[in-house]
Amino acid sequence: MTDTLAHRLEAVQARIQAACEAAGRSPTAISLLAVSKTFPADVVFEAYEAGQRAFGENYVQEGVEKIAALSRLLSPDAERPDWHFIGPLQSNKTRDVAEHFDWVHSIDRLKIAQRLAEQRPAHRPPLQVCLQVNVSGEATKSGVSPEDLPALAEAVASLAHTSGRLVLRGLMAIPEPAAQLEDQRRPFATLRALLAQLRANKTAAPLDCLSMGMSADLEAAVLESEAAGTCWVRVGSAIFGARPRP
Ligand SMILES: *Cc1c(COP(=O)(O)O)cnc(C)c1O
Secondary structure, three states: OOOOHHHHHHHHHHHHHHHHHHHOOOHHHEEEEEEOOOOOHHHHHHHHHOOOOEEEEOOHHHHHHHHHHHHHHOOOOOOOOEEEEOOOOOHHHHHHHHHHOOEEEEEOOHHHHHHHHHHOOOOOOOEEEEEEEOOOOOOOOOOEOOOOHHHHHHHHHHHHHHHOOEEEEEEEOOOOOOOOHHHHHHHHHHHHHHHHHHHHOOOOOOOOEEEOOOOOOHHHHHHOOOOOOEEEEEEOHHHHOOOOOO
């Protein structure tokens, strides 16, 4: 098989399929988010033409420019892809995200959610959001701690309800990289348990999504996904190739 983007995308889909078979999961429970950060719009267009419809971006400015560039490459009646913001989000950058993205996976404090709710334009559907949880406990990584998660989830669910501009869909994590499957699974199992706990607390939100797994550990994420609901696996380099070092 030649090494084209379409073939790499197919290979990732085949990995997901195989992991679903191993886990006894329906492949419809797994959604592939193609993480296109650092790659230009024409490369995203190639993935679009190969059938990919959900893209993840980490940097606000780059993402906003790419969304506009891709929309110029698509014919006016073409189906629009969904854009997911997955990077660290500062409060002075929320407006661009609220105006241009469909999802945000990386909310870790109430202030960000409040600004997104205020700034989400009325003509757009509500922004779909996940809370980022620090499941590895490293001081350097962003994400709310598991201890502070229930209060944040309650506050964001309530804001979503009163504003009508957000929907709290679930939890996201970026664990420390690990080589062994068992070590990769542990933080994902923790995230799944935290989501189940929020539902048990009767947090008033759909809470039907996990966002976990990347190129190196998507099989572990599929194994720890839930049978009911969606698991977004966020795959960059396995689809687009190695990224240039920043
Ligand atoms: C870059 C990135 C990914 C994709 O990582 P790969 O290892 O290239 O698959 C997934 N999630 C987040 C939050 C990222 O920043």
